[in-house]
Amino acid sequence: MPGGVRNWLKRRFIAGFFVIVPAFATGWVLWIFWIKIDDLFDPFYRSLFGRPVPGLGFLTAIAIILLMGVIATNVVGRRVLALADQLLMRVPVYRRLYPSVKQLIESFSPEKRNSFKEVVLAEHPRKGEYVFGFVTSEVTVEGPDGKRDMVTVFVPTNNLYLGDIIVVSRDELIATGLHVEEGIRIILSAGTATPARLPRIY
Numbered sequence: 486m487p488g489g490v491r492n493w494l495k496r497r498f499i500a501g502f503f504v505i506v507p508a509f510a511t512g513w514v515l516w517i518f519w520i521k522i523d524d525l526f527d528p529f530y531r532s533l534f535g536r537p538v539p540g541l542g543f544l545t546a547i548a549i550i551l552l553m554g555v556i557a558t559n560v561v562g563r564r565v566l567a568l569a570d571q572l573l574m575r576v577p578v579y580r581r582l583y584p585s586v587k588q589l590i591e592s593f594s595p596e597k598r599n600s601f602k603e604v605v606l607a608e609h610p611r612k613g614e615y616v617f618g619f620v621t622s623e624v625t626v627e628g629p630d631g632k633r634d635m636v637t638v639f640v641p642t643n644n645l646y647l648g649d650i651i652v653v654s655r656d657e658l659i660a661t662g663l664h665v666e667e668g669i670r671i672i673l674s675a676g677t678a679t680p681a682r683l684p685r686i687y
């Protein structure tokens with residue numbers, strides 16, 4: 486087989502592989518989740534109805550998630566969940582895994598994304614070095630030279646819940662053009678998801 490044809494086939498195969506595998510893996514995970522959830526509730530519904538009811542376990546899981554959402558969005562429920570968090574943190578092995586898993590999941594929650602207005606590059610901690618940060622608010626600083634319009638930028642260190650808050654002038658920032666989700670992905674991937682060219686124009 487000629488080298489040009491072989492290289493063409495190789496490139497197309499690799500491209501197709503990286504398209505089909507994530508889609509297949511996602512579908513497989515969802516299917517396993519459906520089956521396992523159904524298996525979890527199967528003994529209860531089998532004893533209740535005398536036969537298995539496919540999908541009822543999955544619907545039950547959805548109902549439980551909605552119920553937890555209702556609890557988590559009121560004052561009393563938040564206190565109960567905070568107490569539950571404290572109890573879980575006392576379990577020897579669980580307390581080492583739980584915070585990391587929780588932070589990873591919560592980083593994609595609407596509340597977290599809404600608190601980040603845009604993804605920027607800020608010169609920090611010294612001149613000539615840039616870090617990815619998220620603009621969280623705008624502030625007016627009154628100094629000897631008058632008022633200055635500044636912005637607060639959250640710069641994550643090792644995860645999205647720990648980091649530095651820096652206050653810089655808007656014109657000292659470099660707009661990346663990235664969506665907040667892309668900025669979060671860059672942080673969680675230790676920078677490997679950074680686009681080859683910034684700013685990105687949509």
